[in-house]
Amino acid sequence: MKATKLRALAATSPERTDGWQDTPTMAASGVPGFQVYEWNGLFAPAGTPADVLERLETETRAIVAGADIRKRFADLGVQAVGSSSREFADFLKAKSARWATLIRTVGIKAD
Structure with a gap:
């Protein structure tokens, strides 16, 4: 724009x-x-070893915190968050609850 x-x-x-x-x-x-x-997140298959998940989180957070990525994201109008796995899980729960309430309230049904 x-x-x-x-x-x-x-x-x-x-x-x-x-x-x-x-x-x-x-x-x-x-x-x-x-x-x-809009938001994006990384997911791993159930049963992924904890050490692999920890490394993925650590490396991803370091990349997202980098000045080059932050500037590129900002130029695109994207806010880089780089949350922890726990914070992301809490975010997903909150979003799911919000949309579930809306879906029930307005009576949206899947075709």
Whole structure:
């Protein structure tokens, strides 16, 4: 968007994103509680040895913390988090609960 004639009206994440500080959040734009954003995470098969999981987490967190990756992500409007496995598990539980409530409330059914 920075290289075109498009203009971001609001970010749907809870906070403004690095590199996009001029773009307000939906809450700041008058829609409190609106948080729908894309996220990515790494998953491993059940039964993966703990030492492999620990190394994967350590290496991934180091990469995500690097200045080059943080700048590249910021240029794309992506907020690099680099959470721990426990933090990511908690995040997934919270997201699952939020979407499950919405699905039940509005009566969404799978076809």
